[in-house]
Amino acid sequence: MSIPSIPSSSLPSARLRVGDCTVDMPLREIHAPGARRPRRVTPKAIGVLAALIEQGGRVVSRDALLAQVWAGTMPSDDVVTQAITQLRKAFDDERGNPRYIETIAKYGYRLLAPVEWLDEGGFAQELHAQSPRQSAGNQAAAPASAKPPRYPQSPVDVRGDWRMIAIALGVAALAFVLVLLWSLRGDRTPQAASHSAQAGETNAPSANYRLITSVPGIESSPSLSPDAALVAYVATPAGQRRTAILVQTTDPSPPRQLSHPEGEAWDSAPAWSPNGREIAFLRVVPGGDGDCKVMVLPSNGGTERVVGDCDPRNPPSFDWTYDGRGLVFGSRGTPVGGAGLRLLDFASGEWRLLDYGATADDVDFTPRYSPDGRWIVFVRNSPVGDLFRIPSTGGRAQRLTRLHADIRGWDWMPDGRSIVLARWSGSESRLLQLDLDSGLVRDMGLQDAMEPTIAARTPALAFTEARNYFGIHRVALGGRHEVERMFASSGRDRLPVIAPDNRQLVFTSDRSGEFGLWWTDLRRPDSLRLVNGLRPESWHPPDWSRDSRRLLVVGEGDGGFGLYEVTPSSGQVVRLPSPEENVVQALYVPADDRRVLMVAGVDDGPLRLALYDRRAQPWRLVSAISDVAVARVDEAGQRVLFARPGRPGLWQADLDLTAGSVRQVDAEVPEVARYRAWSVGSDGRIYYFERTTDCASALRRLGDEKPLLCVDRNRRSGPSGFSLSPRNDAIYVTLSLWDGGDIGFMPLTIQPEVVGSQ
Numbered sequence: 001m002s003i004p005s006i007p008s009s010s011l012p013s014a015r016l017r018v019g020d021c022t023v024d025m026p027l028r029e030i031h032a033p034g035a036r037r038p039r040r041v042t043p044k045a046i047g048v049l050a051a052l053i054e055q056g057g058r059v060v061s062r063d064a065l066l067a068q069v070w071a072g073t074m075p076s077d078d079v080v081t082q083a084i085t086q087l088r089k090a091f092d093d094e095r096g097n098p099r100y101i102e103t104i105a106k107y108g109y110r111l112l113a114p115v116e117w118l119d120e121g122g123f124a125q126e127l128h129a130q131s132p133r134q135s136a137g138n139q140a141a142a143p144a145s146a147k148p149p150r151y152p153q154s155p156v157d158v159r160g161d162w163r164m165i166a167i168a169l170g171v172a173a174l175a176f177v178l179v180l181l182w183s184l185r186g187d188r189t190p191q192a193a194s195h196s197a198q199a200g201e202t203n204a205p206s207a208n209y210r211l212i213t214s215v216p217g218i219e220s221s222p223s224l225s226p227d228a229a230l231v232a233y234v235a236t237p238a239g240q241r242r243t244a245i246l247v248q249t250t251d252p253s254p255p256r257q258l259s260h261p262e263g264e265a266w267d268s269a270p271a272w273s274p275n276g277r278e279i280a281f282l283r284v285v286p287g288g289d290g291d292c293k294v295m296v297l298p299s300n301g302g303t304e305r306v307v308g309d310c311d312p313r314n315p316p317s318f319d320w321t322y323d324g325r326g327l328v329f330g331s332r333g334t335p336v337g338g339a340g341l342r343l344l345d346f347a348s349g350e351w352r353l354l355d356y357g358a359t360a361d362d363v364d365f366t367p368r369y370s371p372d373g374r375w376i377v378f379v380r381n382s383p384v385g386d387l388f389r390i391p392s393t394g395g396r397a398q399r400l401t402r403l404h405a406d407i408r409g410w411d412w413m414p415d416g417r418s419i420v421l422a423r424w425s426g427s428e429s430r431l432l433q434l435d436l437d438s439g440l441v442r443d444m445g446l447q448d449a450m451e452p453t454i455a456a457r458t459p460a461l462a463f464t465e466a467r468n469y470f471g472i473h474r475v476a477l478g479g480r481h482e483v484e485r486m487f488a489s490s491g492r493d494r495l496p497v498i499a500p501d502n503r504q505l506v507f508t509s510d511r512s513g514e515f516g517l518w519w520t521d522l523r524r525p526d527s528l529r530l531v532n533g534l535r536p537e538s539w540h541p542p543d544w545s546r547d548s549r550r551l552l553v554v555g556e557g558d559g560g561f562g563l564y565e566v567t568p569s570s571g572q573v574v575r576l577p578s579p580e581e582n583v584v585q586a587l588y589v590p591a592d593d594r595r596v597l598m599v600a601g602v603d604d605g606p607l608r609l610a611l612y613d614r615r616a617q618p619w620r621l622v623s624a625i626s627d628v629a630v631a632r633v634d635e636a637g638q639r640v641l642f643a644r645p646g647r648p649g650l651w652q653a654d655l656d657l658t659a660g661s662v663r664q665v666d667a668e669v670p671e672v673a674r675y676r677a678w679s680v681g682s683d684g685r686i687y688y689f690e691r692t693t694d695c696a697s698a699l700r701r702l703g704d705e706k707p708l709l710c711v712d713r714n715r716r717s718g719p720s721g722f723s724l725s726p727r728n729d730a731i732y733v734t735l736s737l738w739d740g741g742d743i744g745f746m747p748l749t750i751q752p753e754v755v756g757s758q
Contacts (some may be wrong), residue, residue, distance in 0.1 A: 018053075019100055019113030021091050025050070027443065030090035036560065039090040042514035044069055045083040052101070052111040061108035082512070082532065084109060089533075089558065209446065209746035211465065212252050218741035221451055222462040223270045223279070224250070225299070228455035231462050232258065232270040232279050232299075233743050245270045245281050247299070250462070250745045258301055259283075264693065265291075268315070272299065274324040274456060284312050286671075286691075294318070294327065294344070308344050308351075309335050313648040314672040317365040322373035322392065330365035330378070331358060332646045333672075341367050341378065341390075356390040356397050361606045361627045363646040364388070366409065371416040371456070379407045381645070383539055383629075384582045384601030387419070387434075401434065404582045404601055406539070408450035413748065414459055422450040422463070427494065427508060427515035427538040431463060449744065459748040466741045470718050470734035472496045472507055473711075475699075477729050481709045486732075487520070487528060495541040496732040497723045501548035505732065506568060508536050517542070517553060519568040533557055533573045534564055540585040540630060540676065541721050542566070545593070552586040552596070563598070579619050580610065589655055590635040597640065597657075599628055609642055611657045623657040630676050630721075636684040641665065643675045650678075650686070650702075669702055676721045681728045689717045689733075697735065711735070 014025045022031045022038075028046045029038035041049075047069040052060055062080050070079060084101060087093075091100040091113075100113045212231070213219045221234040232247045237257050243266045248255040259267045261283055270281045279299050285291040290312035297304040307327070310316050316333030320326075326345045336342045336351040340358030344351055354376075358364060367378040369392060377389045380397075383406035388397045408429050410421035418435045431444040431452055451464040472493045476482045487493060491511030498505050506519050517536050520528040536542065536555035543552045551566040559575030563583050566573050578586075580600035584607065589595040594615050601607050609628035612619040629645040639652045639661075648671050654661040669688055670678050678688035686702035695710035697717040711717065711733065718734030725731070 015118050016053075017116040017118055018049075018111075019091070021100075021113075022118070023049070026445070030087070032090065032092040035092070041086050041090055042083070042512070044079065044513040045086045045090075048080065048083045049087055049111075052109065053115055055110070057111055059104050059108050059110040064108065079512070082530065085532065209461075209744045210252075211742045212248070212250055212462075212745045213255070213743045214252065216740075218466075218739055219246075219743050220464045220466070220741050221269055222453050222464060222743045223272045224453050224455040224460065224462050225272050226274065226276045226456040226458070228458040228460035230299070231453075231743060231745070232272060234268050234270065242266050243268060245279065247279075250460070256301075258299075259295070259297060259304065267295075269318070271319055271327075272456075273320050274322070280307070280318070280320065280327060282310065282315050284310075284315055286312060292333075296346075307346055308349075311335075313668065314646065317367070319366075319368050322369040328367045328369070328376065330367060330646075331362060332365075340364065341376065354390070355394040358397070363606060365646070366407075368410070368412055371412055371414055377412075377419070379410065381601060381606045382406050383424070384584060384607065387421075400436070409452055409463075411452050411454040413454060414457060420444070420452045420454060420461060422452055424450075425537070427492075427510065427536075429466070446744070454748070460745065461748050462743055462745050464741055465744045467738070468492070468736060468740070469738040470494055471737045473733055473735050475709075475711055475731045475733060477708070477731065481711075483711060483735075487518075494538055494718060494734055495536075495720055496734065497541045497544060498725055498732050499544045499548040500546055500726055502726050504544075504548060504568065506531075506542055506544075506551060508538055517555075517566065531566060531568060531571055531573065533571075534566065537584075538720060540599075541723065543585075543587045543633075545588050546590060546635075552588060554583055554586060577618060579612070579621070585630060587631060587633050587640075590633060590638070595622070597631060597633070599631055607645060609640070609653075609657065611655075623659075625653060625657050625659075625662060632678070632680045634680045634684050636682060641680060641686070643670055643678075645675075646672060648672050666702060674719065677717065677719055679722055679724050679731075681724050682726050683728060685728075687722075687724060687731070689722070691716070697733075699731070 016023050020033050025046060028043065029040050031038035048065055051065055051068050065080050066075065088101055093100045098112065102110050102112050104110065217236055219233050219235040223232045228250060230247055231250050232245055234243050235246050236243050242261050244257055244261055245259040245267050246255040247258045259281060261267045265283050265285050268282050268284065270279050272279055277299055278296050280294065280296045283293045283295050292310035292312040292315055293306045294308035294310055295304050296307050311333045314333040317330040318327045321328055321343065325347065326343055329342050329344065331340050334342055334351065336353060338353045339360045339362060340356060341354045341364055342351055343354065362380055364378045364380050367376050369376055374392055375389045376392050377387055379385045380388050384404045385407050386403050387400040389400055390397050403423065406424035408422040408424050410419055412419055417437055418433055420431055420433050422429050422431055429448060429450040431446045431449045433442045433444055448466050449463045450466060453462050469492050472486045474484045474486055489511040491509045493507055493509040496505060496507040503522055504519065505522055506517060508515055509518050512530055515535060517531040517534055518528060519531055534553060534555050534557045536553050549567060551568060553564050553566050555564060557564050557573055557575060563576045563578040563586050564573055565576050578598065580598050582601035583598050585599040587597040589597060594613060596612050596614055598610050598612065599607055600610065606627050607629055608624050608626045609631050610624040611622040613622055627644050628642045631640055631642040634641055638655055640655060641650060641652050643650055649667045650665040650669060652663060652665050674689065678686060680686055688700055688702065690698050690700055692698045692707065695713050696715055697711040698707040699709055699711055700707040712735055715735045722731050722733035
């Protein structure tokens with residue numbers, strides 16, 4: 001469908017003042033006076049607001065809103081109410097005396113507040129007046145012999161106020177409204193949804209990119225040649241079962257298979273050399289007797305050669321050294337002992353640890369040399385990770401950001417003054433551009449985008465646009481092993497958790513337009529509903545209380561990001577006074593509601609598992625175990641089971657987390673890439689999913705020689721875990737309904753140098 005073209009010069013800006021609030025339409029953010037940060041609303045809610053603004057204070061009926069915003073769908077009766085409620089919360093509107101949106105009983109709504117369009121400067125002034133801007137700090141000192149990229153002396157906190165800094169104007173407001181409403185009318189198939197970034201539903205102005213791969217299946221892990229003419233990536237060639245390295249031009253064109261794995265080997269992680277002549281990659285044979293090799297081959301094809309060994313259970317991250325004579329690796333997954341990043345020299349075949357004060361608990365990965373070769377920057381301690389830098393010859397590590405984010409890839413801009421990173425938040429991955437001079441962050445307007453790669457000599461970007469749709473399935477254990485699809489929709493469903501009463505089920509889904517928490521009573525098929533007021537994170541499933549009345553959920557609510565306790569039967573959502581700011585997961589302690597277990601990031605250190613006493617205010621820390629990625633409670637065994645970041649295997653401790661109780665349960669399971677894909681039965685047995693040669697989703701019990709059953713031969717299970725019924729007679733798991741991943745490509749603009757902080 002074509003969108004009507006309107007000259008942007010004749011239109012006001014895409015940002016406006018509604019009453020006392022400022023609204024950024026492309027970002028879907030509303031900033032109320034006195035609020036610490038703006039509140040983001042769903043695409044449907046911003047569509048309702050756009051429709052109300054269009055009518056200039058006139059009443060808009062519910063039927064008109066349904067026809068305009070939900071055209072072509074069959075929504076439930078309360079979707080308009082939910083959108084209005086979300087807008088009122090964002091506007092901080094008084095329910096008894098509304099100042100922004102008035103309800104016309106049994107008919108519709110109208111916008112009461114005056115509307116004023118803001119230009120770029122006016123919008124920035126509005127935000128500056130409402131919330132003090134954080135100082136970007138001073139420039140880092142640099143030798144006079146070279147002009148290095150500049151870094152802030154103080155860490156950059158982009159979790160709070162960066163969203164409130166004005167970004168460049170992207171689209172005119174009326175054009176945005178037309179595009180948005182048009183897109184809301186369109187079909188919502190996975191193929192259509194994948195292009196929503198170009199249809200006005202992004203969190204930023206639409207990006208000028210194109211998809212350069214289009215064959216069925218998943219293409220991922222792109223790497224651009226230095227001149228941006230070619231891209232290498234990972235895909236499964238036609239007629240083959242294992243992934244290989246493919247190369248093609250950055251225009252849509254047929255790819256050429258570059259690597260040729262044999263047997264059970266999988267090739268992955270291509271990285272282009274600085275001179276463009278070679279590509280390094282990993283070749284992994286999974287399994288207990290697996291193998292892992294670091295390989296190099298000419299970029300135009302030819303003889304492959306092995307340059308190093310690696311751990312098949314924990315394949316490493318790596319990149320080329322600045323001079324192209326070797327590779328720099330992350331802190332784990334190579335045969336070298338000790339802590340920290342390590343270098344592999346091709347000429348000698350020797351490995352060398354970099355000395356920068358890393359400890360055994362630090363998980364440092366995706367290292368990259370700066371364009372001038374003076375620095376190495378890497379990610380430390382994801383999924384609440386941040387960017388750190390060290391001199392390329394070694395030295396003290398300096399923290400660059402305070403994102404506390406799950407970073408899904410990053411790369412340098414060619415000028416060395418900014419980076420592009422993929423941040424996973426709220427069940428989606430988006431690309432952000434971080435300016436190292438000012439500390440400002442800009443959303444690049446790309447949905448479902450990860451694994452960014454930037455050409456070394458040309459300002460051009462490639463990335464993976466991942467479109468994976470999962471559905472919830474109930475799998476009966478024993479007997480016939482029936483697999484039943486539940487709650488069919490066109491949305492993406494994740495993280496199913498059955499309650500101890502075996503009646504209630506919760507899961508996360510974007511079926512309402514934005515990821516939310518959904519609850520149902522399995523005895524009543526019509527009971528499925530959204531829990532309003534909370535946007536859950538998708539790192540780990542919520543945790544049920546043993547009486548099946550409450551849930552611990554990590555996410556974004558009225559009180560900001562943090563730990564919430566939800567009563568699904570009533571819809572009550574309460575922010576808990578957790579002392580952990582960067583909480584990732586929370587668990588109830590069996591038979592003791594006074595205590596809670598939390599996995600969280602602590603300052604510059606790794607994730608830890610902590611036990612808190614909730615009776616004290618603030619909560620009292622009882623004990624903690626460092627270096628924990630995910631935990632599960634085994635009530636039958638009165639223990640906590642946990643996996644560690646960047647390491648295969650499983651550990652356990654008692655419920656008091658006493659140091660003497662910590663021991664390893666298994667050295668192989670779970671694998672690093674599947675560290676969340678395991679669960680504990682009510683009998684204390686440990687279940688996990690694995691991929692075998694003839695089954696994409698094989699369920700196995702720890703200690704058994706063979707899988708318990710093949711849940712699905714072709715569809716993979718979700719990476720974020722599954723839930724066992726209290727009687728261990730069924731599992732609730734997400735299975736892929738439609739897997740797709742394409743390589744996107746777009747030119748980049750190098751901003752002119754800015755003098756001073758922003």
